[in-house]
Amino acid sequence: MSFKISMFSGSTDLDEALTLLAQTAMGLPRDCKTLTLEQAHEYYCSEAGYNQLLQTAKRFQINPLLKLQQLDRLFRDELLSRKALRTHAARNVYNSGKVALWQALWTPFKDKLLPNQALLQAMADFIALNTVQSGVNWLVQQLESMGFAIKHLTNNKHSPILFAHRAAMGMQGHVVLYGHYDTVKPQSERWDTDPLQLTVKSNRLYGCGIGDNKGPLAVRLQTIANLDKTPALTWIIQGEEEIGSPFAHQQFPSLLQGLNATLWLEETGYQDDDGTQRVLARVIGNEGNLPPDRFLWTLIESLAQDAALWNVGYRVESRSLNKDFFENGCPFNKQLPTGARYLAIGINDPRSGIHKPNESIPAWTIRLHQRQLVTVFDWVNRIAPGE
Amino acid sequence: MQLTHQQIQFFHKESYIAVGPLVDESKTQQLKNTFSQLQRQWAQEQGESLEDYCRVLSQWTNLWKQHLLFEAQIHHANITAIARQLLGVSEIQLFHDHLISKPPVHSKAVPWHQDYAFWPVDKPRALSAWLALDDVTEKSGCLEFLPGAHLDGEQAPQDFLGSDKDWGERQTEVRKVPVPAGWVIFHNCLSWHMTAPNQTHQERCAFICIYMDANCHWKPNHSEWHPTNDQVSVAPGECFNMDEFPLIQSEGIGYEL
Numbered sequence: 001m002s003f004k005i006s007m008f009s010g011s012t013d014l015d016e017a018l019t020l021l022a023q024t025a026m027g028l029p030r031d032c033k034t035l036t037l038e039q040a041h042e043y044y045c046s047e048a049g050y051n052q053l054l055q056t057a058k059r060f061q062i063n064p065l066l067k068l069q070q071l072d073r074l075f076r077d078e079l080l081s082r083k084a085l086r087t088h089a090a091r092n093v094y095n096s097g098k099v100a101l102w103q104a105l106w107t108p109f110k111d112k113l114l115p116n117q118a119l120l121q122a123m124a125d126f127i128a129l130n131t132v133q134s135g136v137n138w139l140v141q142q143l144e145s146m147g148f149a150i151k152h153l154t155n156n157k158h159s160p161i162l163f164a165h166r167a168a169m170g171m172q173g174h175v176v177l178y179g180h181y182d183t184v185k186p187q188s189e190r191w192d193t194d195p196l197q198l199t200v201k202s203n204r205l206y207g208c209g210i211g212d213n214k215g216p217l218a219v220r221l222q223t224i225a226n227l228d229k230t231p232a233l234t235w236i237i238q239g240e241e242e243i244g245s246p247f248a249h250q251q252f253p254s255l256l257q258g259l260n261a262t263l264w265l266e267e268t269g270y271q272d273d274d275g276t277q278r279v280l281a282r283v284i285g286n287e288g289n290l291p292p293d294r295f296l297w298t299l300i301e302s303l304a305q306d307a308a309l310w311n312v313g314y315r316v317e318s319r320s321l322n323k324d325f326f327e328n329g330c331p332f333n334k335q336l337p338t339g340a341r342y343l344a345i346g347i348n349d350p351r352s353g354i355h356k357p358n359e360s361i362p363a364w365t366i367r368l369h370q371r372q373l374v375t376v377f378d379w380v381n382r383i384a385p386g387e
Numbered sequence: 388m389q390l391t392h393q394q395i396q397f398f399h400k401e402s403y404i405a406v407g408p409l410v411d412e413s414k415t416q417q418l419k420n421t422f423s424q425l426q427r428q429w430a431q432e433q434g435e436s437l438e439d440y441c442r443v444l445s446q447w448t449n450l451w452k453q454h455l456l457f458e459a460q461i462h463h464a465n466i467t468a469i470a471r472q473l474l475g476v477s478e479i480q481l482f483h484d485h486l487i488s489k490p491p492v493h494s495k496a497v498p499w500h501q502d503y504a505f506w507p508v509d510k511p512r513a514l515s516a517w518l519a520l521d522d523v524t525e526k527s528g529c530l531e532f533l534p535g536a537h538l539d540g541e542q543a544p545q546d547f548l549g550s551d552k553d554w555g556e557r558q559t560e561v562r563k564v565p566v567p568a569g570w571v572i573f574h575n576c577l578s579w580h581m582t583a584p585n586q587t588h589q590e591r592c593a594f595i596c597i598y599m600d601a602n603c604h605w606k607p608n609h610s611e612w613h614p615t616n617d618q619v620s621v622a623p624g625e626c627f628n629m630d631e632f633p634l635i636q637s638e639g640i641g642y643e644l
Contacts, residue, residue: 007547008612077443080435088429089448089614093487096495097443099548 003114003200003363005102009091012202014078014098015040017106020203020364023275024113025049025056027311030275030349030362034202037082041075044105059309060112066104074101113310115219115366120205123218124198127207132159132239135181139217139237146225148235153255158247159239163255170229171377173262173384177233178332179217180241180267183209190357204351204360211352211361213241216268216369219347223370231380234259236332242355244326249334256335262380262387263299264336266321268346271365275312279303280344282318284336291318296341299379303345306372310364320344345372388465390472398473401534401562402578407570409465415520415568418594421456422447422486422520441490448485448614450594451633457484461596466516466571467635470598473514473573478601479635480627482506482513483615486520489528489591494584496528498550501537502597503576505544507613509606509624513599517572520592527591528582529565530572533557537577544610601626601634 006013018040022028026049028035035043043049050068057065066074078097084090092098115123122142129135136152136159143150143164154160159182168174186195186208193199195208209215217237224230236255238248270278279300283290292300304314320333321344328334336342347365348354390398390406398404410418425447430440450457461467461481470479503511523529533554545552554561564572574580576597585591605619605627618631 005548006611009614010612077439080433080439080443083433084429084444085614087432088453090429090444091446091448091614092443093445093497095548 003110005095005099007095009082009085009095009098014102014106016203017102017110018044020113021053021056021106021109022049024109024311024364025053027052029273030271030312030364031273031351037075037079041072041079045072045075056311057108060109062108062112065108071105074104077101113367114363119219119222119366120198120200122222123205123207123210123215126214126218127198127209128196130196130208132182135214136160136162136239139181142221142225143235146221148233153247153251155247161239161248161251161255162235162237164233164235164237166230166233168230168232169227171231171381173231173380174260175231175233175263175265175377175380176256176259176261177220177235177265178267179220179235179237180213180239181217181237182239182242183212183214184242184355187357192358195357195359200363203363205363206358206360208359211268211348211359212354213267215361216346216348219366219369220373223373227374227377229381230377231262231384234261238331241323241330244328245331248331249328252331252335256332257337259337261340262384263376264332264340264342265376266332266342266344266346268348269321269344270346270348270350270352271312271362272315273350275310277303277307277312277314277345277368279314279316280319280321280342281316282320282342284338284340284342286338289318289320292316293341295383296343298383299343299376302375302379303372306368306375309371310368312368343376345369388468390469395472398573398575401532402537403530403532403534403564403572403574403580404473405564405566405570405572406469407566409469409571410463410518410569412569415518418456418460419520419592421454422450422592425450425453441488445490445494446485446487449483449618450486451481451484457594460484460518460594461633462635466518466596467598469571469573470514470516470596470635474512474598474600476512476600476602479598480601480603480629481633481635482508482597482599482603482627483632484594484596486592486594489582489585491585491588491590494528496584497582498545498547499533499552499554499579499581500545500547500550501542501577501579503541505610505613506576507605507607507610507616507619508599509604509609510600511541511575511577512603513576513597515572515574515576516596516598517574518594518596519566519568519570519572520594521589522567523591523593524565524587525563525583526585527587527589528585529563530574531561531563531581531583532574533561533579535560536579537575541577598635603627 081092148164151163199206
């Protein structure tokens with residue numbers, strides 16, 4: 001399980017990689033079909049397309065890239081190889097042409113646009129766990145290794161709520177993060193892949209809980225584990241969201257009211273089909289939602305700059321993440337204290353199919369979210385002292 | 388043509404045997420000339436210069452469908468007789484043929500691998516008959532084998548783009564098998580073999596026929612992808628269709644060329 005090039009001529013890995021890069025470099029819609037190699041050739045080797053590629057490389061601080069003429073040659077060689085395979089069963093033995101194109105064009109961008117192997121492994125490990133205890137144990141191990149002190153809120157009737165806290169590390173401010181480790185029970189017979197096995201296919205990651213909420217949790221865990229500096233962090237992770245959060249509804253009123261945070265971060269967030277980032281941002285007023293305050297707008301502007309790196313736009317909605325699956329709603333959103341600044345950004349999109357067979361997330365959102373977490377922490381550090 | 392008992396024993400023990408000459412010089416030259424003609428024709432059809440065509444492409448599958456000379460070659464009486472003896476069966480079928488031209492100077496090594504792991508075939512009852520069309524030397528990238536390693540059975544397919552197979556202390560047992568043009572190396576489909584880069588300034592061509600026990604069946608899920616799958620018209624578990632995977636007649640088919 002990885003984003004590797006396949007040695008097989010019939011594989012579509014190169015085409016998928018070049019599509020993802022074209023979406024990033026040339027602003028193709030994120031839901032466009034995989035480009036054929038002929039289409040990719042036209043995009044990358046047109047003057048406009050090549051210039052956009054260079055600009056993207058500059059944004060991501062990648063250099064040098066092949067000259068246009070060299071790139072064109074590689075495309076033509078691989079096109080010849082594929083055409084020869086179709087017409088008279090000839091090919092470039094063991095795909096050396098495909099490898100050349102992959103290495104020249106995709107390899108420099110790969111680590112900027114796709115999650116690394118360690119994160120994929122962490123997601124795979126978490127998704128494979130299908131009992132409450134194994135999920136809790138995995139999370140506790142991860143959090144403790146990062147220096148979090150963890151309280152287990154539990155009684156005999158309910159799955160535990162993990163209340164994890166880590167003091168500030170070289171930054172001001174305090175962020176409260178929310179998440180849940182339970183998932184709906186997958187109907188395996190309706191899945192195309194094993195729901196408990198992370199599967200990479202066509203630039204998407206599949207697995208039960210990959211969007212709700214194991215994937216976002218794993219991304220945030222790995223991102224934070226690799227940061228030297230963070231504000232104080234409180235992470236509240238419950239285990240009964242998929243059955244209506246009965247225990248959280250009991251516990252959160254007292255738990256959340258006692259916290260004083262610079263920002264409250266929702267379990268995940270969404271991008272639209274075309275890639276536009278949906279930023280849910282609001283301030284909790286005495287009588288409901290208020291629009292973002294001037295501080296929160298400065299954060300939104302910074303997040304927009306991050307999104308622009310990936311060539312996607314953004315839009316802001318002043319509301320909570322929609323998850324009214326149960327009558328009482330989300331205990332986290334219900335109990336946010338007055339004055340709380342709320343933000344929902346994450347890795348999901350409309351195709352994620354939460355609670356459905358073949359739940360998935362787009363691979364490209366992970367790196368963006370990792371960068372935006374850093375942006376969030378920098379912002380918290382900047383504004384906290386003045387408050 | 389009949390191999391000796393010792394030769395057959397050698398093949399089963401070591402996983403390969405070189406026999407020759409089985410094809411005379413005029414015939415190997417004829418095969419090469421015909422292939423060159425085909426290359427020119429294909430380059431023209433693709434709208435490419437011959438130079439670019441030959442720079443990019445290095446393997447051609449099922450030449451028996453492209454030219455009568457290659458069709459005759461897959462039925463070569465002595466080569467197919469030896470294949471029957473080594474497989475221990477009376478009926479064999481061609482899985483596919485392929486010509487590999489290891490280009491001069493800028494070719495790469497083909498790492499250690501077993502062929503069978505890549506085939507959509509239900510049992511390892513097959514061999515390759517590797518006919519050298521040029522004199523093949525250590526410098527031009529001859530076949531290398533680890534004798535006896537096939538007896539450990541089928542292993543996971545090797546990734547040609549990232550293979551790191553290391554034989555450790557067994558590396559000293561590796562045999563390089565240079566052969567003159569016209570010789571044939573028969574090797575078991577489970578043999579572990581590789582070729583080094585061609586460091587000469589001449590291309591190194593080999594025409595390879597893969598013969599299988601005619602009682603082998605199509606098993607598409609045995610391999611991730613194989614170009615011959617497109618030619619299969621039977622259901623999984625059935626013998627391969629003979630129109631695309633020809634049955635090899637026991638006494639050759641008497642081509643007049």
